[in-house]
Amino acid sequence: MPQIPKWLADTMITVANPWLRQAVVANIAMITDELKQVTFKGDFDHENFLPGKIVQFRVDDTSFRHYTLSSFNKQQGLCTVLFYLHGKGPGSQWASSLQEGQHVKFRSGEGKLQYNLQAKHHFFFGDETSIGLFNWYKTTALACSHEYFGVLELQPQHEPALPALKIMVDSVHTTMDAPAVNAIIWMEDMHPDCWANWKGATFYLAGRAMSISRFKKYLLDKGVEAKQIRTDAYWADGKKGL
Ligand SMILES: Cc1cc2nc3c(=O)[nH]c(=O)nc-3n(C[C@H](O)[C@H](O)[C@H](O)COP(=O)(O)OP(=O)(O)OC[C@H]3O[C@@H](n4cnc5c(N)ncnc54)[C@H](O)[C@@H]3O)c2cc1C
Numbered sequence: 001m002p003q004i005p006k007w008l009a010d011t012m013i014t015v016a017n018p019w020l021r022q023a024v025v026a027n028i029a030m031i032t033d034e035l036k037q038v039t040f041k042g043d044f045d046h047e048n049f050l051p052g053k054i055v056q057f058r059v060d061d062t063s064f065r066h067y068t069l070s071s072f073n074k075q076q077g078l079c080t081v082l083f084y085l086h087g088k089g090p091g092s093q094w095a096s097s098l099q100e101g102q103h104v105k106f107r108s109g110e111g112k113l114q115y116n117l118q119a120k121h122h123f124f125f126g127d128e129t130s131i132g133l134f135n136w137y138k139t140t141a142l143a144c145s146h147e148y149f150g151v152l153e154l155q156p157q158h159e160p161a162l163p164a165l166k167i168m169v170d171s172v173h174t175t176m177d178a179p180a181v182n183a184i185i186w187m188e189d190m191h192p193d194c195w196a197n198w199k200g201a202t203f204y205l206a207g208r209a210m211s212i213s214r215f216k217k218y219l220l221d222k223g224v225e226a227k228q229i230r231t232d233a234y235w236a237d238g239k240k241g242l
Contacts (some may be wrong), residue, residue, distance in 0.1 A: 002241025005157045008063040020105040051136040052111035065091030070132030082132030102167035112232040121201035124150030129234045130206035180214035
């Protein structure tokens, strides 16, 4: 429900108020010019947020948008979201305007992408919008002595975000007219011994719908089983607020 009449949005907020989490913006860090890491502080004593947790903010009078937690510290009452400020919609504008000290309310829900604790190998594919998700997955993989690897489609100016967040995956340049193509070329360049190590991994595909669809087909054609692939489309060309 990305956009609804204001009266309905007001009613939903009033009805859902007892279940809404309240928090204050405790810290802001610009990872790159368009990747804004926002730390929220709240009373999360009774929360058990797990990697992949989705949050939903009301971003203007009539619109709600989904984001993913990129970390959670229950003891300190802190959670973070990494917002990609693409500048094309109210969600991005709202995230740009967030300032330290600002109070926010959000709804939280299970994400489609759950970290597979049974797997030893975890492969990430996504873009700017899924760096936050993979940041928490990376922390989880390290804590479980699992291995992770992957490739993200990023605009060149956002590549420094990966080393800055110590996410040890590769990146290729985004091509708007050829979704996933550079990532598939990158996969084809992978040494056969490396692929032998990773072909049994759990594959997490999150971000642009068209890229996910092409990359998933590529993996299936390469012999990866459908049950190994977990997907969540975070945005689609020309569509508002998935
Ligand atoms: C479950 C879920 C979790 C998500 N987690 C995150 C997260 O942690 N961080 C994050 O930054 N985003 C995340 N997103 C994506 C975010 O909700 C979308 O990018 C959303 O479209 C932003 O809303 P908006 O109002 O700025 O743009 P909208 O009004 O929704 O869209 C306006 C236009 O912008 C285009 N657009 C949307 N996203 C992008 C993009 N990334 N690149 C280029 N064009 C785009 C749309 O196609 C449309 O044409 C998540 C989405 C979902 C569904």
